Amino acid sequence: MPNDYVYLDHAATTPLDERVLDVMLPHLSRVASGNPSSLHTPGAVAREAIEEARESVARLVGAWPDEIVFTSGGTESDNMAVLGLASVDPRKKHLVVSAIEHPAVRGTVEHLEAKGYEVTRIGVDMDGFISPGCFADALRQDTALAAVLWASNEVGTLQPIEQLAEICCEKGVPLHADAVQVAGRTSMDVSRVPISTLALSAHKLYGPQGVGALYVRRGIKLRPAFFGGGQEKGLRSGTENVAGIAGFGVAARCAFDELEERVAHEETLRNTLIRGTLEMPCIHLNGHRKRRLSNNVHLSVEGVEAESLVLFLDALGYAVGSGSACASNSANHKASPVLLAMGRPEKEALSAVRVTVGKDTTQVQIRGFLEAFSVAIAQLRELSPLYASKS
Amino acid sequence: MSNYKPQVVEHLVRPYNVGEIGSPSGIGESGEATCGDVARFTVRISKAYVEDARYKVYGCAASIAAGSALSKMVRGRSLIEAAKVSKLDIENALGGPLPVGKEHALVLVLDALHKAFEDYWNKEAGARLVEGYRGYEVSGE
């Protein structure tokens, strides 16, 4: 990859912050910290690193440190929460989720559905918002849990989570929120918002891949994910990923300390991107113009298929995401279920790209990107039999 | 780096023979506009030779590259030779097998080209019925 390659896919993963790496390296080196469960000094060093990280992650979301359980990432956290909450009361066999959940929740819920759970999926409007009224109506006596993607990993829509949490609280239904994209991009305070569980991931906020956390509110019962040595308050047995957790801690601390400036910086770049791309012909912004993640721009480009656009831009030195990063792994073209749920025609859903900036992205890079983008879509449209027939 | 061979990306960024021929000898289209890739070939045939072949594709990089490679292979060739170009020939021109799940690209562009030839033959057959086979006699007859 050339040195001037520009990375604009921060929703997929973020580059590791150097400050994070500096803290991780000693734990990976030969003078390694020990097993956090050991009594000796190296064990204590590891334990201390984990507890320090726990405090930082807790502070980022407004939680108590003992409410944070470290996991292997967002997907595990989502699985642990949904499966853990669902199996608390065997009489409750009903689940409520949004129609635009992350695959980690969607897949887990489908698994439970196959095992006999009833699932209500709440539709979204054309901007991707859940209606709090529909949400409230869906909750029942036998609802084991509700799950909502706080900020869409695709279109960036920010759900009215406070309102949804209040509704759940009133009805006595635990609410799980996937906050993987939103953590470090909006101020969060679970001490004021009655969310039961919250999924977090380190590598979306400049920490390492393979580490995440689940916030579990005090008093919320959860069936353990793994059984064994009883680590992480018995919820997640297994020797901890000490270096990764320590890195997550620093990443969370930096995100907390730098939140305002990061958000302001990202929003400026995001708005430049939105303005610049919407000036080009036949491009639509998906999701709400303002109530969206600070770093997310999600576009449907008429007459151009997403994969070819992503690879074209890659060849020009810019990394962006295709409509949905996870779907592009599957063998054939798959329209994004999120855009389909938002009522977009399938053709638009196949033509969607996601551009996500980061704390270190510059205005110069964005200007360069806009030029490359305009070249790429012009050339691909010249190639396109669908676009030509239009103009 | 994608799963594609560099040749595919090269064709994607600098495709050959993009466009449409005005009043072509044949037009062929394949694919499904609502849910996937679409290809269109226009050809100009003269004396059973493919004088020109132009293509357009809406679709993934594989389909765009396959169309480009195919158009390059058939231009200037006899109709018979051009009709014989296979999926394997296109893959070879693209540096080897396409990634798993991308084979549809080969079918798509070949289908469009074959339909363009078919269109030409149908028109030719119609014209011969009216005008007879003047100019088509094998020499010496």
Ligand SMILES: [Zn+2]
């Ligand atoms: Zn394709």
